[in-house]
Amino acid sequence: MIKIYHNPRCAKSREGLALLESSGEDFETVLYLKDPFNEKQLEELLSYLDISPEELIRKNEPIWKSEFKGKDLSDKALIKAMVDYPKLIERPIVVKGNKAVIGRPVEKIKDLL
Template sequence: MGDPSDVTIWHNPRCSKSRGALELLGELGVEPAVVRYLEAAPSRAQLEDVLRRLGTDDPRTITRTGERLYRELGLADADRDALLDALAEHPALIERPIVLRGDRAVVARPPERVRDLIV
């Protein structure tokens, strides 16, 4: 199973999916580092790192495209740089939860996707 101590979750306690992923991690014997990304917005470099760990270059993979703010900011046609800047400035647009372990990550929607990293 590897070392479960190197797990981090970008968590929003108001989100049922995020709470579910955190609970599932606990059931798997993992006590992750919890980052409340809405309170401590990730930097652009951290966002780039998450994309690398997810195995993608597309920031829409971690973007809540259904949010009103996404439409208000006109991000549907935004290029990669503009989208990353918007995510760093408006962390509410970041999909949740994101679980990181080592050099890999998952967007835990549904929460059971954390098993891909842990089991």
């Protein structure tokens, strides 16, 4: 089953959701700000994305700039930051099996379908 980690307040996330809706594929929507990741889930997601924790972080978020920017943080510390502050996580993220993409640009989702 396809899963989209979605933030309804984000235009790119809404675009990704619309693409999935029009695809005809069955999928599940996870509102990750209401149902946040734990560390194990984020580690698994990062392995599906095949990226480092730093690559999943939204560096323009105010919380990043005020709390984390310029600090030398380990991967574990970055994962903890995303667990504590899920707004830091790039979106949308679409998972199919053991593969995932960040839907920026939204066309990347098509590659997964």
